[in-house]
Each structure stands twice: as C-alpha cells, then as structure tokens.
Amino acid sequence: MPSFVIPDKCDGCKALDKTACQYICPNDLMVLDKDKMKAYNQDPQMCWECYSCVKICPTQAIEVRGYADFVPLGASATAMRSTEDIMWTIQFRSKEIRPKRFKFPIRRGVEEGKAQPFDHYPTGDDDLKSPTLMCEPAGLNTERGPVKFDRVPTI
C-alpha cells in the first residue's frame, strides 16, 4: 500500500478545484473520492514511493508504508519539508534501535519562486549558429581553477 491517506487528517484540500496530492503525483495515482472528500492512491502497485504527495500535503495526511511484498512491517521514514530544509525521522522495526533524525538543506541563497533564469553571466555572442549558449563563455569559468575560457572550447 505504498502511499496511504489517514482519513482523519485529509480534508480533501477543502474542496478546491484540484487537490495538492492529485496535482503533484508524477504517476497520476492520487485521486479524490468526492463522496467522502478523502484522497486515495488508485493504483498502489504503480507507486514509486517518491514522497511527492507526502511532502506537498498541507495537512500531513499522507504517509508511506513500505511495499509489503518485500519490506517487513514496523519501520517508517517521515518527512517534514519547509521552504529551506527537510527533516526526516527514521523509525526502525526494532525498537531497540533509537530512531534517527536528520535535517538537510533543500535550497540555498534563493527564495522559493525567485530563481532568475537568465543574465547571471554575460552571453558572448548573439549568433544563433554559434555554439555559445546563454551565459557562455563567462559561465563556464569559476574563480577556483587556473583554466579560463574566452570562448566555448572544441576538442
């Protein structure tokens, strides 16, 4: 039953026109039962356990139970994702192993939504037929190494 929904927590995304889990699942698995106003995974066998639905659910109603055909019961990996980092709690099957907690950054220096695609470096020429891509050759260089390019290299 890879991803599953806890009925008490799911509010059907307050009946907005699309639910968050349905919007995000890359395999189109999450659907809303309109009578109950609860979401469910319509084909757990095709679930990649990618956690996209888990991470996006505004009420933390979705969890993952490892594939029962090869994963022993009792363990879990729980994610709490904010705009800058993600917190993980790993619960082992054996209660003798202390749960592990990790926190990892997910983006650095740029606010969510603000990634400016162009103009980080000047673009060398305007010729559509040249091999120079946007931000090249300047963007090929760093301050770190001794080799510098003033045009796109050939072999």
Added chain:
Amino acid sequence: MAEFETVTVETDLLICGGGMAACGAAVEASYWAKKHGIKVTLVDKAAVDRSGAVAMGLSAINQYIDLNSGNNTIRDYVDYVRNDLMGITREDLVASIARHVDSTVHLFEKWGLPIWKDEQGNYVHEGRWQLMINGESYKVIVAEAAKNALAEAGGEYYERVFITHPLMDGQKCVGAIGFSVRENKIYVFKAKATIVAMGGAVHVFKPRSTGEGFGRSWYPPFNSGASAFFTIWAGAEMTCQEVRFIPVRFKDAYGPVGAWFLLFKSVATNAYGDNYMQTNAAELDKWLPYGRVKPCPANLRNWLMMLDVMEGKAPIYMQTADAIKRIAEQAPDEKTAKRKLRELESEAWEDFLDMTISQAILWAATNVEPEKRPSEIMACDPYFIGSHSGASGAWVSGPEDLQNEATRDEYFWGYTNMTTVDALFAAGDASGASSHKFSSGSFTEGRIAAKSAVAYVVDHNEPPTVDQAQVDELKAKILKPLETFQQHKDATTDPDINPNYIRPKQHMYRLQKIMDEYAGGVSAQFKTSDKLLEKGMELLGYLKEDSEKLAAQNLHELMRCWESVHRMYQADAHMRSILFREETRWPGYYFRSDKPSIDNKNWLAFVNCVYDRDKDEWTMMKKPVKYIVAEVEQQLSEAGG
C-alpha cells in the same frame, strides 16, 4: 461515449516533456526566443515540479567536467564514455555536451541548488565526474527556472497532457497530438520545430518485484517509452536500441551505490568474502580492449558479479561496515573519529533520502545499521535510459565544429541535435549514442537542442501545414480504447474479463513476460539467443494486433493504454537490434548465447533502425563508428581487435 473537445495550440517551438532535458530546453529556448520573437510551448504529462526521473530529487550531479581545474579535459570525458560503452559512442555528441555542462551546473547553483563545498570553497566530488548535492528539491528548482524563463519570454506550459503521436507533414514533424488526463480534451500542438524529451522507458521488462513493489523499479514507472515511440513513429533513424541499462543497486529497493563505491571507497564481495572484481579478473581478457580500461566499464563490473551469482556465490554484499571503519581509522584521534562517523552516517542516509526513500525504509525495516553490517546488492532489471549508462535513442546530428574529415559525412547534417526527420529534435534519454549525460548533461543537451531548434525556426519561419484528416484519424485512434470499453463492458459480469478487449495492465504484463523470457530479462539471467528472439518477436506480433482491442474505463486508463503501446514499440526495436548485432558486446547488459563473444572486426559499429509506419516495416542498418579522438584506433589494433 463522452464528447471530446479539440484544443488547438499554435506555437513556434514545442517541447514535449518536462524533465531535465525539457527544462534545459525551456530555459535556453526562452532566452533566444525573447530576442527573436518566437513562441515556446512546453507540455508534460505530469506536474513539472516533480516529473520524470528526478521527481524525488538526487543526491549527486553525475556529470561535471571541472574544466577550470585543469585536472580534466573534454577528451578525458570522451575517453571515459567511449570505453564504458565498449567503443560504441558518438564522440561528437559526448564532447558537445561535455563542453557546456559546467556552465549548466554553475547556473544550477545560481538558482539555489545546494552543492556541497569543502573548507576552501571547492565543490565536493563524489568521484572524478560527480558532485555531491543536497538535492531533495533539485527538480523543483530546475522547474522553477524553466517556468520563470517561459514566463519572461511569453511562452507557456501545459501539464497533465499526455503526448501520444507526432504530427507529420510528409517527412517533416509539424507538432504533436495528445490528450488531457483530467478533462475530455484532445490537444493538437502545431509547431515549426519540436523537441522530444519525454525520458526513457521502464516496465518493458518484468521487474523483480511483482506484488505491491511492482512500481519500485530503479527507473521511475512514469517514464514509459514516449520518446522512443514518438521518434520511431515519425520515421526517425534510431540508434543503440539494443543498449539497455541494468544498474547494480542495493537489493530490492534499488538504493544508489555510487556514494558507497566512489565517496566511501567501499568494496563489494560475494557471500564468502571474495572480491569478485579480483577473483574474476581473468574474465576481463575476453572483452578487450575494454576489459582492460580504467575504470572498468559498468557492464563488465555487472558481468563479473553475475558470474559469481550464477555460480551460486550469492548473496553479494556491499561491505559498508568495513568502508566506514576504514574511514574512521584515518582520523587522528578518537574525538575526530566519532565526529567523522556521525557525518558519514548522515551522508549515507541522505544519499537514500534524497533519491530512493524506499531504501531508507527497507534498511530501517530490516534493522540495518550500515556501520555494523553489510547490505545486499543486486542487478536490477533492464531499462532504456540513453542519458545514463545505456545508449538507446534517436540518431541526431552533431555540431559542425566538432567533426573531423572522417565523421563529417556520417554525423553532421545541419542543426545540432536534429533527428533524421526534418524539424524534429531530441535530447536527454530521447537522443542516443551519447551516454553518461545524467541530470546535468541532459539539461545541457536540452539547451543545445533548444538553441539550434530556435535557429531552425528563424530559418524556416513558415506556418506548419497540418492536415485535418490526419488529426481526425489520430483523434479517433487515440480515443478508441474508451469506445471499446463502453461498447463491450456489459458483455460479461466482470469488466476485467471480457473476450472482446484487453485491459492495459494485462497488455503490459504480456509485454513484460515476452521480454523477460525471450529477450533476456531477469528470469532468463539476461541471456537470450537468435532463436529466442525470433520466437519473442512472433509473440510480440500478436500483442501488436491485440493492441487494437485495448480498452480504457477512464482517462487515467487511457494513458495506461498508450504507455503500454509506447513500450511495445521500444520492445520491438530492442529485439530487432539485439538480433541484428551478431555478437555479445555488453555481457553485463545482455548475453547472446549463440554469439557469445565480442567481434570488433565486424561489429565495432552502430546498429540503427528505421520504422515505416505505413508499411509497418523496419529497416535495420549498420553505421560506422568513427572517432574524433585518434588514439583509440591504436588501442584497438594493439588489442588485436
């Protein structure tokens, strides 16, 4: 049957897919489109933020040349890729990506992707070409840049539209057709140029887990061969359709091994503690000259492991505890050793949590503490992923300035990354013979394809001619499974069992069984032969006929129907190409029992194929491998090849 509205979208440049290559294409195309007044449209079957292979995130950027450091050259990378693929590589394409990929990675950092740095501010390398990242939001960040770029250039994107077929005007591609998986709508995209970047294919072969864990393939179940089908159907020449990829990963959940092998310098052994890379080393002499190159090609590493498995020396273990102990021992004092251990533990878990969360669950469920005991690894099942260590995809033009006398006529025909079909471009998993692009290289190839597609549009700025009869015919074909279901569903009491039709899941299972047993899947230990392939192709013929009777209950199932058809064409091209190549070249990917050795004299060549959709016929052909780096020829003749 319910009415379907037809939505027509007219654009200049159409990007099919929303993954790494497509996002790269969107950013680059938008930049040039803004200058030239061109409209760019992207269409993805899912939500761009979390679509494709990077949906979950990644823990490493696998291609970074680090040209500035002076430690590596483009040539070094070309050598590495050619040798890993046993000589079958378009060096011009590999070099084309390698010379730009560093600038892509620098942009990723500007967009907010956290790349690990050491105390001096240098990137932390996992291996020679790999950088460690905190990559949970890798795809989200890349998608953000792509969407912002489209918005700035007046472009647009469509999500949840599943692309089924190309639209053709004779030998020219003039757009694509598909349907919404949310509303009863057919989408007709008319375009002056089209870039295909819809990823590779999984579930062509039967995966190892067939219960709940069916979806836990290494490669994501949502990449289903759309790129291959699209280009095949358009009549594009395809290449390396036999070069599937079988990764070795932690067993069952398929967690990554890269950090263990490269960063932690871990060793894998058989059940008795023997390092099969050493004990089976003599076998490498059968695969010269590639058996002796450093690093050892991925498929040969697989092969040495499989030999032990076939001899009954499994389970195979990643010796995680030894590796961690060795690293901790290098610390000058106990306190540093303890800190180092904590760091390693967190790095090891992050490696899974950023890209294969299932593996973290499996470790926790089996009480694995990697510092205490080893974990099993295993070969997964076969995938089609031209951007990784496989090579299948469309045959595309290389850039002019990277050709030499020998290659120009064969590998260059105008616009970089254009297929042999006019106005149709391919990148990422969709383009072949240029392996080891990975996430950063796929994005980069998308950029290269996009700039040249924009140039194509500027040069050929005439509206596409789309024949309405073709659209109507395709529309009827696309929707037929819905009609078939409605027409026959009441003929029995169980909608699944009905003599008049086949549901998409059974269609997929049939395909997988054929491929597994006849084309060298898991159950056949990746072995096949001419006789098996011929039989498999006969059975695939019936499946092709039965595809006319696919039935779909709703839009979601309609997508499943077309996914299965797409995979079937990938399977067809695959079997034909294995059969055509009369040798075994990548023993760790597949083994042809009737032709058990490498034959450099006759088969140091590409196997290409073209499909004629009107006649339903394939043409197979051999294309010469020509290098732009000369020493290889030397190496080969020394090895007696």
